[in-house]
Amino acid sequence: MIPLNFEIQSDEPEPFVARLTREVGSGPADFVCRSQSESRSLWCGDHGLLEIVHNGENIEGDIMLVDPENGRADRVIRATSKHNTLLVTEQCDQLCVMCSQPPKKTHLDRFKLFEEACLLAPAGMVIGISGGEPTLHMDALLGMIESVLRERSDLSFHILSNAQHFEQHHILRLCDPVYRNVVWGIPLYSSDPVVHDTVVAKPGAYERLISSFEHLLLAAARIELRTVLTATTVPGLSPLSRFIARNLPHIEQWSLMGLENIGFAKNRWDDLYADLNTDFSDLAAAIDWAQLHGIATKIFNLPLCHIPQHYRSFAVASISDWKQRFGKSCVSCRAKRDCSGFFEWHPDKLVDEVTPL
Amino acid sequence: MHGLAALTFLGISTLLRAGGDDVAIGRSISVATSDLSCDAIQSAHPAGIRFREVGDHTLVTNEAGRFAMLESSGSQSQSDPSFKLPDAIKTALIPENRLSKLAQTFEAAKRRTRAGPLDYLILVPTLRCNLACSYCQVSRAAIGASGHDWDDGTLAAVLSLVSSLSSASIKIEFQGGEPSLRPDLIEAVINAVPPATTASFVICTNLQIINDGILAIFDRPDVLISTSLDGPEELHSKQRQGDAVRAREFHKNLNWLIDRYGPGKISALPTINPQALPDPDALIDAYSSLGLHSLYLRPINFQGFARKRHASARQTDGSWSAYHERFIDRLIERNFLDRTKVLEETYFSLILRRIFQPGADRHVDLRNPNPVGRDYIVIDYDGMAYPTDEARMLTRSGVIDLSIGNVAEGWDSDARAALEAASTNDGDPTCEKCAYKPYCGRDIIDDISRYGTIDTPKEETEFCRRHLSLFDLAFKMIHSKDPAVRYSLGRWLGLGSDLPAMESAA
Numbered sequence: 001m002i003p004l005n006f007e008i009q010s011d012e013p014e015p016f017v018a019r020l021t022r023e024v025g026s027g028p029a030d031f032v033c034r035s036q037s038e039s040r041s042l043w044c045g046d047h048g049l050l051e052i053v054h055n056g057e058n059i060e061g062d063i064m065l066v067d068p069e070n071g072r073a074d075r076v077i078r079a080t081s082k083h084n085t086l087l088v089t090e091q092c093d094q095l096c097v098m099c100s101q102p103p104k105k106t107h108l109d110r111f112k113l114f115e116e117a118c119l120l121a122p123a124g125m126v127i128g129i130s131g132g133e134p135t136l137h138m139d140a141l142l143g144m145i146e147s148v149l150r151e152r153s154d155l156s157f158h159i160l161s162n163a164q165h166f167e168q169h170h171i172l173r174l175c176d177p178v179y180r181n182v183v184w185g186i187p188l189y190s191s192d193p194v195v196h197d198t199v200v201a202k203p204g205a206y207e208r209l210i211s212s213f214e215h216l217l218l219a220a221a222r223i224e225l226r227t228v229l230t231a232t233t234v235p236g237l238s239p240l241s242r243f244i245a246r247n248l249p250h251i252e253q254w255s256l257m258g259l260e261n262i263g264f265a266k267n268r269w270d271d272l273y274a275d276l277n278t279d280f281s282d283l284a285a286a287i288d289w290a291q292l293h294g295i296a297t298k299i300f301n302l303p304l305c306h307i308p309q310h311y312r313s314f315a316v317a318s319i320s321d322w323k324q325r326f327g328k329s330c331v332s333c334r335a336k337r338d339c340s341g342f343f344e345w346h347p348d349k350l351v352d353e354v355t356p357l
Numbered sequence: 358m359h360g361l362a363a364l365t366f367l368g369i370s371t372l373l374r375a376g377g378d379d380v381a382i383g384r385s386i387s388v389a390t391s392d393l394s395c396d397a398i399q400s401a402h403p404a405g406i407r408f409r410e411v412g413d414h415t416l417v418t419n420e421a422g423r424f425a426m427l428e429s430s431g432s433q434s435q436s437d438p439s440f441k442l443p444d445a446i447k448t449a450l451i452p453e454n455r456l457s458k459l460a461q462t463f464e465a466a467k468r469r470t471r472a473g474p475l476d477y478l479i480l481v482p483t484l485r486c487n488l489a490c491s492y493c494q495v496s497r498a499a500i501g502a503s504g505h506d507w508d509d510g511t512l513a514a515v516l517s518l519v520s521s522l523s524s525a526s527i528k529i530e531f532q533g534g535e536p537s538l539r540p541d542l543i544e545a546v547i548n549a550v551p552p553a554t555t556a557s558f559v560i561c562t563n564l565q566i567i568n569d570g571i572l573a574i575f576d577r578p579d580v581l582i583s584t585s586l587d588g589p590e591e592l593h594s595k596q597r598q599g600d601a602v603r604a605r606e607f608h609k610n611l612n613w614l615i616d617r618y619g620p621g622k623i624s625a626l627p628t629i630n631p632q633a634l635p636d637p638d639a640l641i642d643a644y645s646s647l648g649l650h651s652l653y654l655r656p657i658n659f660q661g662f663a664r665k666r667h668a669s670a671r672q673t674d675g676s677w678s679a680y681h682e683r684f685i686d687r688l689i690e691r692n693f694l695d696r697t698k699v700l701e702e703t704y705f706s707l708i709l710r711r712i713f714q715p716g717a718d719r720h721v722d723l724r725n726p727n728p729v730g731r732d733y734i735v736i737d738y739d740g741m742a743y744p745t746d747e748a749r750m751l752t753r754s755g756v757i758d759l760s761i762g763n764v765a766e767g768w769d770s771d772a773r774a775a776l777e778a779a780s781t782n783d784g785d786p787t788c789e790k791c792a793y794k795p796y797c798g799r800d801i802i803d804d805i806s807r808y809g810t811i812d813t814p815k816e817e818t819e820f821c822r823r824h825l826s827l828f829d830l831a832f833k834m835i836h837s838k839d840p841a842v843r844y845s846l847g848r849w850l851g852l853g854s855d856l857p858a859m860e861s862a863a
Contacts, residue, residue, distance in 0.1 A: 210456055247460045249460050287852075288854060291852055293713055294716065311853040
């Protein structure tokens with residue numbers, strides 16, 4: 001696993017943003033490396049000295065949120081990674097049965113620091129925003145996005161949101177051209193309100209989501225629709241695909257996502273897991289209907305051998321190598337390079353259910 | 358994408374501002390409703406609901422392109438006060454809530470073409486050609502003629518145009534004449550593309566001669582080759598110059614290139630004489646034996662030299678449509694028998710995509726409105742700019758000057774404005790009544806070419822007849838229960854399996 005935070009020491013009283021550089025930097029956030037040993041490195045910048053404990057990982061170019069009081073730095077933007085995600089809050093108003101990152105009650109507002117970090121991001125980067133539910137802090141969130149994108153039109157954001165908090169009055173704000181660089185990743189689990197509400201454990205969530213979709217459509221917001229594949233959602237995929245073609249033809253992509261054995265799903269795996277390897281028919285019907293209507297559809301987190309041949313082109317090798325795992329017989333598979341494989345935390349008993357292609 | 362979404366937003370908000378929430382699709386909803394039943398209002402209000410008899414069924418469509426097929430023919434007149442909108446239409450076409458209303462508004466807007474920046478160029482570096490085919494559409498010049506290639510000034514203007522392109526991706530097609538006679542000019546254009554632009558190039562060539570200069574260009578991964586293959590060798594030879602030696606030379610070169618690159622790099626088009634239609638199977642075999650599974654059937658165009666020698670091509674009565682249909686039927690039968698490959702006719706596939714997929718409008722001959730000289734342009738050997746290749750040919754053959762400017766001075770001209778104003782099927786009395794309007798397009802150049810005017814009633818034009826017939830065929834097939842039909846349609850539309858059943862009702 002790639003470490004996303006480090007133990008640090010700094011004399012600065014308040015949290016600050018640090019960009020770690022090899023050469024003398026130009027900005028106030030730049031910290032230059034003064035010395036490095038096997039277990040730690042020492043950096044110097046406008047905020048004084050910063051000592052970071054790490055095992056020789058390359059952290060040069062990375063942007064840290066430094067919290068001196070707690071002796072910790074969050075590595076929020078890794079210069080060499082395409083998958084940087086800012087966890088802007090851990091609060092959430094839904095409690096999805098398969099949540100991979102169960103929410104917490106308290107919120108630590110770090111939007112100003114995130115904004116500063118984003119402004120320092122490498123050119124052209126797509127920055128993920130996740131939670132918790134980012135739009136619980138809508139004004140701070142939109143404020144941060146607008147400030148960053150006004151100065152850095154080369155950047156874009158991908159924001160995961162349950163879309164429970166968009167109101168009529170947000171439409172004009174979201175029409176600002178900076179939002180052409182923002183994609184909202186929004187989950188919809190069923191076209192049946194009862195099923196959707198059950199999955200997200202919030203009565204009325206479906207109705208609220210639909211009204212947000214109306215506002216977002218009027219704002220020409222860019223939307224990636226997400227459906228996690230569980231024993232509850234899979235049987236409803238075909239009607240859901242019809243609902244999407246009818247009501248959400250403007251989405252940029254429909255992402256069908258294999259279940260992750262993490263967070264809440266870990267203890268509910270047997271109830272939640274849908275064996276798509278044995279029965280792909282619901283998924284196939286849904287993909288066909290969406291594809292027919294020109295809705296781009298992608299499958300995430302499923303190994304290619306679980307997908308019938310004619311649907312493999314919809315699959316994305318979505319699991320990055322540092323959290324990826326393969327079965328024993330995958331060694332001889334010719335499609336391994338293009339395959340998502342399994343998550344590192346996929347149940348052991350299922351990892352060898354593979355058929356080399 | 359940026360521009361599209363922004364404009365879409367404008368389109369929707371404009372509609373909404375016109376009369377509040379409920380106006381998005383049914384704009385007559387604000388009319389006094391006292392003495393009208395709900396069904397009457399819904400059927401009467403112009404959600405662009407239009408009917409068409411297709412076989413013994415009635416097709417109903419709306420402006421968003423949603424459709425339903427009713428099993429009974431002879432639909433009740435909408436003016437009949439007892440008219441009741443069938444449930445199938447309600448389910449398929451009438452929005453059930455605000456979100457689906459907005460969705461339909463979005464789709465109706467998306468079906469309308471919005472030209473982006475110039476990203477498709479057709480360039481004619483030379484008009485000279487080493488062949489003189491009987492149907493030549495481009496009024497070619499003799500191989501040794503002078504003054505039929507770009508001169509230095511024209512080349513400089515073309516390079517300046519190419520180097521200033523602002524689109525993220527562009528396609529540049531080299532036509533002729535025979536462009537492979539001037540690999541140096543092709544090379545110069547390729548090198549002028551801005552480094553940040555993703556470009557693909559198509560060389561439209563007769564493949565008569567392949568020398569080192571053109572081969573070096575073919576070898577580039579961003580270059581595609583397009584050629585004409587009229588069918589089996591004898592037919593190909595007959596339609597060209599009746600010269601069997603040259604036809605053999607072409608086939609040898611085509612085979613050699615397919616061996617060298619695989620079939621993916623090469624596309625071929627047959628040019629078909631409607632007076633001497635080839636046997637569909639012979640044509641299909643000529644293609645599939647080379648590993649080419651896609652064909653684009655096109656009848657001889659009433660242009661260029663073809664205008665003089667094939668005067669009968671002006672009006673093709675119903676035989677062309679019947680042939681096209683027979684051809685599609687054969688593809689369907691063959692696909693069902695041999696599942697190892699999918700044969701397709703690309704224009705019919707486009708028709709299918711236009712029905713199901715709002716925004717499938719990059720085919721410049723079938724879109725509405727059809728912007729002129731915006732996202733694509735043709736630059737001739739003398740630097741003149743034309744809205745389409747057909748417009749260039751029509752001008753070359755002396756029928757009417759359809760140039761809209763030139764490469765040095767641009768083409769933001771009165772001529773462009775005049776053509777563009779007419780380049781739509783909006784407001785046309787025939788089109789406005791037509792159930793296929795949301796899917797169809799407008800090709801004013803074709804009308805000018807055939808009738809010398811754009812005012813011919815639509816239903817009397819070849820364009821209209823040909824497309825009515827294609828859309829009829831498409832909708833019959835979309836609702837067919839024949840598994841062979843559903844098999845091919847599913848593949849042509851890019852699905853993993855057969856076309857699913859549509860909602861339809863008695």
